[in-house]
Amino acid sequence: MNNSFSQNRRQFLSTIGASTLTIPTLTDAFGRAVSAQPAPDRKLGIALVGLGNYSKNQLAPALQQTQYCRLAGVVTGTPAKADEWMKKYDIPKANVYDYKTFDRIANNKDIDVVYVVLPNSMHPEYVIRAAQAGKQVICEKPMAITEKECQSMMDACNKANVQLAIGYRLHYEPFTKEVIRLGQEKVFGPIKFVEASDGFRIGDPTQWRMKKVMAGGGPLMDVGIYAVNAARYVTGEEPISVTAQFSPKTEPEKFKDVEETLFWQFTFPSGAVSNSTTSYTTGIERLYAACEKGWFELSPAFGYGPLKGRTSKGPIEQPIVNHQAMHLDGVCKDLLDGKKLPDHVTGAEGKRDVRLLQAIYRAAETGNKIKLV
Amino acid sequence: MNNSFSQNRRQFLSTIGASTLTIPTLTDAFGRAVSAQPAPDRKLGIALVGLGNYSKNQLAPALQQTQYCRLAGVVTGTPAKADEWMKKYDIPKANVYDYKTFDRIANNKDIDVVYVVLPNSMHPEYVIRAAQAGKQVICEKPMAITEKECQSMMDACNKANVQLAIGYRLHYEPFTKEVIRLGQEKVFGPIKFVEASDGFRIGDPTQWRMKKVMAGGGPLMDVGIYAVNAARYVTGEEPISVTAQFSPKTEPEKFKDVEETLFWQFTFPSGAVSNSTTSYTTGIERLYAACEKGWFELSPAFGYGPLKGRTSKGPIEQPIVNHQAMHLDGVCKDLLDGKKLPDHVTGAEGKRDVRLLQAIYRAAETGNKIKLV
Incomplete structure (x- = not known):
């Protein structure tokens, strides 16, 4: 695990062009060292899968405030929603998927992280497909309906050498x-x-x-x-x-x-x-x-x-903070730093x-x- | 029941010399009609049975503030406590009983109401003895340990034509x-x-x-x-x-x-x-x-x-009020008025x-x- 995680860390940092950055001693909202002015290209590109209330009213607005990530793409089965989001958030058509074309996201270098915001029963399938596409994954809580599904999701992420965070914003x-x-x-x-x-x-x-x-x-x-x-x-x-x-x-x-x-x-x-x-x-x-x-x-x-x-x-x-922005930045800062996510926000915690x-x-x-x- | 209650009301009011009072339209803290200046001899005399914390720190101080009742006597098994209370509250020796002499309280016209503040297991015995002495009774909560005991207590009070209030101060x-x-x-x-x-x-x-x-x-x-x-x-x-x-x-x-x-x-x-x-x-x-x-x-x-x-x-x-004073006055006002106590402060409620x-x-x-x- 540690080995594959380290290997994955190098791959991932190399992919996003961040592996050689030096980190000055300024600190961010978490009191952790950050670069003085993160360049826009260091922000991780996030694709939201499922454009329901939580995506629309919480995550998308939060992603306008985040320091370590940005709204880069969407996955939706509703073409009208796709149009609305492209316009509102200046998302290129190439970063918009439906549930059939979703797997092609593997080839999209704009998308670093897939955030699964679908109904609970769909979490396993889309987390596993996101992992298989080589993306880092965030999945809303509850992680799944059964413990067995949780294990499959963790296994898929481990196998793909990607990290899995659960929406434990608190x-x-x-x-x-x-x-x-x-x-x-x-x-x-x-x-x-x-x-x-x-x-x-x-x-x-x-x-x-x-x-x-x-x-x-x-x-x-x-x-x-x-x-x-x-x-x-x-x-x-x-x-x-x-x-x-x-x-x-x-x-x-x-x-x-x-x-x-x-x-x-x-x-x-x-x-x-x-x-x-x-x-x-x-x-x-x-x-x-x-x-x-x-x-x-x-x-x-x-x-x-x-x-x-x-x-x-x-x-x-x-x-008083924006919970979703803190959550997204907290997860993405660790991903950018190539750190292992804290156990209590991962799939292991979701499964518990x-x-x-x-x-x-x-x-x-x-x-x-x-x-x- | 109603008949015996009415009969008892007449007896009780006659005993305390209140049956012929006319009630002007002034109101008390409860918004109910009261006489303009209750004469001291209209205050019901209360005997506390058991001089533990609740009697000492709550009821006795509250009885210095009450309008419709006063601390008239005590029942205790501890002679030192008897001395202390007599001195502190100016209680005549004739109004002090121990658990053996308690039943003689029947002959004490200074005592209208007996308030049982003993450990739970002793509530039935002392409520029943107080009723048999012809006194109105207040009993701390819980009324008793078993439902059956509660019924015995209610029966004894009914038989003696006295009312039974439970310490539901709230x-x-x-x-x-x-x-x-x-x-x-x-x-x-x-x-x-x-x-x-x-x-x-x-x-x-x-x-x-x-x-x-x-x-x-x-x-x-x-x-x-x-x-x-x-x-x-x-x-x-x-x-x-x-x-x-x-x-x-x-x-x-x-x-x-x-x-x-x-x-x-x-x-x-x-x-x-x-x-x-x-x-x-x-x-x-x-x-x-x-x-x-x-x-x-x-x-x-x-x-x-x-x-x-x-x-x-x-x-x-x-x-913000003194709970115990409100409780004591609320119960005693009804007793003085010869009214039936509200069901939710009586033995019936205690039993529920x-x-x-x-x-x-x-x-x-x-x-x-x-x-x-």
């Missing part, structure tokens, strides 16, 4: 980084209890998120995953068991295919416990950690910002969460406590 | 009254989800609260009951099923007798659901209700105040909560969903 967000520090460094003593919940009232019942075959489930797959990830990142531990409960469906027609509200409880090796709620029928968004000597909280904790936080000692003060999502559903379906080790 | 507290209004009047639409949790890190492991035989259980009996009561008072509904989970014990020696942390989930007839945590090892105190068109929250939600609240439309503004506490333990012990109807 790991680059200052309030989140601060609560990770507070938890993992035991600033208020060991964590005893976490309440992490994320839910909202979903609109259009015909969207893919309401179809089990495309989404893999309901709110747990979409926003509950934030609470799963958060319980792990504040404790720095992997849960050893889980119990879970479906709520009854108050709108059975709307929720005929996926759960409406779901609760789950994790136990961690240290004895810390968590209790969580996710819902498509009601709003809640909070990450609360009670420690032996105090507590800390974010609410809102998982949305696109601004997040807001406080502790038993007072408010958490952090800069997907395994837990599957276990939560199994616990809720059976009523049993599911052991995870 | 029903007289302005922030709580406001969230009850927001929930039950559906100001933000129907409630879909409630998170109600109460826990703290307990100190002295030798206290009676840590002994199952005296407390009936751990944090659920002590503070979890607030979350049970709250889920009911904001929805205005009775749960139809419950699931619950014990957390593992991280301090098994300390928690050898009672649970350390416990989660439970209620389902209500409307489809509303709740998720709750109680703990003696970690702090959490919140009542959050997500409705179809907004949300409201109190945090702190259950402590002695000040409580703090907000809604999806902004902060909840309410006066105790039934649910028992069901939560059963659900956690068996891992089964327990039906409640």
Whole structure:
């Protein structure tokens, strides 16, 4: 792995003409050394696959602010969208693909990174095809619907010597980084209890998120995953068991295919416990950690910002940033530097969460406590 | 019932010399008609049974502020405490009892109301003895350990034609009254989800609260009951099923007798659901209700105040009051007026909560969903 990664690093840096750059001591928004004025040709070219809401309203605007990457191409099945995006973002026709022509992206030197923003069920296919095209890959969360699919995606990226990042934008967000520090460094003593919940009232019942075959489930797959990830990142531990409960469906027609509200409880090796709620029928968004000597909280904790936080000692003060720009720049800076991405934003992390999502559903379906080790 | 209550009302009002008072149209802190200047002899004489923390630090100071009642006597097994209280609160020796002499309180015209502030396991005996002594009764929450005991207590009070209030002080507290209004009047639409949790890190492991035989259980009996009561008072509904989970014990020696942390989930007839945590090892105190068109929250939600609240439309503004004084005056005003106490502060309400506490333990012990109807 390390060998193939190093080899790949040299290939990749050579491809983008960056391997011989010297890095002065100026620092970027991450406090890391960067060149004084990154030349435009050092920005990685990103192609967005799937032009839904997240691409349109979050990623494309963020890519106008990024320092280490730029919007270089799109992949869409809708010709009208292709026209609109080419015009709006000055994208050359050569960088626009549909799902049939997608694999030809392998020959496009403008595109360094493929960001898969499709419905969950399509993540494996397009991550694997992107890897096979020799592109670095970013994939939205949840990484996939099953753990097995996650493994296939990781295998494909490893085989192609490309890196795979998952859309864990919060790991680059200052309030989140601060609560990770507070938890993992035991600033208020060991964590005893976490309440992490994320839910909202979903609109259009015909969207893919309401179809089990495309989404893999309901709110747990979409926003509950934030609470799963958060319980792990504040404790720095992997849960050893889980119990879970479906709520009854108050709108059975709307929720005929996926759960409406779901609760789950994790136990961690240290004895810390968590209790969580996710819902498509009601709003809640909070990450609360009670420690032996105090507590800390974010609410809102998982949305696109601004997040807001406080502790038993007072408010958490952090800069307000564009989450997506921080995420894209964070990933692309490492790719440009030829560094291995931090484990907790990679496919390995995506797979850990997907395994837990599957276990939560199994616990809720059976009523049993599911052991995870 | 109604007949015996009316009969009792006449007896009681006659006893305290209040039956022939005319009530002018001035109003009190509750917005209810009161006499312009209540004469001191209209204040009900209260005897506190059990001089632990709650009596010493909350009830006795509150009784210095009350309009409709006063601290008239004490019942304690500790002579040193008796001396201290007599001196501090100018209590005549004739109004001081121990647990053997307690029943003689029947002959004491200074004492109108007995407030039982003993460990949970002793509530039934002392409530029943107080009723048999012909006194009005207030009993701390939880009313008792078992539903059956609650019924015995209610029966004894009915038989003696006295009223029984439970220490549900929050029903007289302005922030709580406001969230009850927001929930039950559906100001933000129907409630879909409630998170109600109460826990703290307990100190002295030798206290009676840590002994199952005296407390009936751990944090659920002590503070979890607030979350049970709250889920009911904001929805205005009775749960139809419950699931619950014990957390593992991280301090098994300390928690050898009672649970350390416990989660439970209620389902209500409307489809509303709740998720709750109680703990003696970690702090959490919140009542959050997500409705179809907004949300409201109190945090702190259950402590002695000040409580703090907000809604999806902004902060909840309410006066800061002494909870115990409001509770004592609220109950005693009704007793003085010869009114039947509101159902949700009586033994009937206490019994509903105790039934649910028992069901939560059963659900956690068996891992089964327990039906409640």
